[in-house]
Every structure is written in C-alpha cells, then in structure tokens.
Amino acid sequence: MIIKLLVDGGEMKPGPAVGQKLGPIGINIGDVIAKVNEATKQFKGTKVPVVLDIDPKTKEFTIEVSSPPTSELLKKELNLEKGSGDHKKEKVANISIEQVISVAKTKHPNMLAKDFKSAVKSVVGSCASIGVLVENKVATEAEKEIDKGSFDKEIIEQKIEVSPDKKAKLKAYFDSVVKEQKAVQEAEEAAKAEEEAAKTKEAEGAAEGEAAPAEGAEGAPAEGEAPAAEESKPAEK
Numbered sequence: 443m444i445i446k447l448l449v450d451g452g453e454m455k456p457g458p459a460v461g462q463k464l465g466p467i468g469i470n471i472g473d474v475i476a477k478v479n480e481a482t483k484q485f486k487g488t489k490v491p492v493v494l495d496i497d498p499k500t501k502e503f504t505i506e507v508s509s510p511p512t513s514e515l516l517k518k519e520l521n522l523e524k525g526s527g528d529h530k531k532e533k534v535a536n537i538s539i540e541q542v543i544s545v546a547k548t549k550h551p552n553m554l555a556k557d558f559k560s561a562v563k564s565v566v567g568s569c570a571s572i573g574v575l576v577e578n579k580v581a582t583e584a585e586k587e588i589d590k591g592s593f594d595k596e597i598i599e600q601k602i603e604v605s606p607d608k609k610a611k612l613k614a615y616f617d618s619v620v621k622e623q624k625a626v627q628e629a630e631e632a633a634k635a636e637e638e639a640a641k642t643k644e645a646e647g648a649a650e651g652e653a654a655p656a657e658g659a660e661g662a663p664a665e666g667e668a669p670a671a672e673e674s675k676p677a678e679k
Contacts, residue, residue: 445494451485512568526573536575536616544602
C-alpha cells in the first residue's frame, strides 16, 4: 500500500490528516512519525514530500523522501515566510548565483534536467514565480546571462559560498528596489483615494440636485405667471 504525505521536515506531528490515512491500517502512527522525522531532519523548516510503502499484513513500511519543492527550498535559503503575491510588481528578495547553485544541488537528483547548468536555470525560473531577483536581475534576464556563460565559473565549480562584500552589494541594490516599490505603491494608493473622493463628491452633488425645489413649485411663481395679488386691506374709517 502506497501512502503519500507532505510533511514538515523533521517536525511531522500527529493530526487528523495523518490519522485518516494511517489509522485504518492499524499501523503504529508514533513509530511512523519518529522514522519520518529522522529521514527528513535535513529539511527542517521546509515542506517535504514523503512516500510510505506499507505492508498491511506485517505493518512494516519503508520511507522514500523526495526533495522539497524548489519554491520551498528558495524560501528557506532566503529566510522568507512567503513569496510575492504579485511577482511582476513586487520583488521579495535578491538571490546570488551561489545560492541558486546551492538549491540546484539539492534538487538536481530529482530533476529531469540533463545537466547541472540546466538545473540551475530551472531554479532561476522558480525564482520568477515567487518574486525573487537573481543577481539584481529579473529571472528571464538572469537566464540569458547563464546562456551567455556569465556564471560558468561558479556553475562548473558548483560554488555555494557568497562573500560578505557581494552580500552587501546585493542587499544595497535590493533596498533601492524596495524603496522604489514603496513609492509606486504609495502613488497608486493616493491616486485611488483621489478617485474615490471624486466619486463621492459627484454622488453628493447629484443628491443635492435631486433635493432642490423645482421651478414652479408652491411658493415660487412659474415662468410667465404673475405674482399673486396682495390681500386687500380694510378701508380706514
């Protein structure tokens, strides 16, 4: 019997989802959790796909651990809780090629990529989907740089260490991107508030127009109509 799970690396816990899948088999859930946590401890803090192959008769099982999704590995590498909600407008990080290579080394055994350079490009592609810049560039531009051979030295050596100076430069560039994004967001919010204010003013003007008395209403002479004659006063004695 094959059971597929997506667990927190090294921190799988008992719960309704696990109980529903393993409970009917009559297997020791505590034993499964302990062994899964041991097998996935290297991926702590990341969601990890796990496949359990269970013998319903003997209750024995084997564990097959797949590498986590690339997006999860990238978020872990960059200490991100989540990716961008709009990857075209909002960037959430600026990753170095060395960090990309680190993720590619983890994912390559489970990829269909024919060589390591292709694996690196695949990881760069995943950076686009969560709003991560690569070496100060959007993912599509970074992929072109890889094709041109700009990062061949790092890729061939599978270099994963980033110098403090490079980290500082990447951070400084990203800080400027964040500042620009904030300015754009504030401008959009101001424009939206101005538009809403204009709509409100227009609606109030329309309401006032409906409330105004029409010409010819009681108390006001209609066009072409003579004013009402004044009441005659009693003759003086």
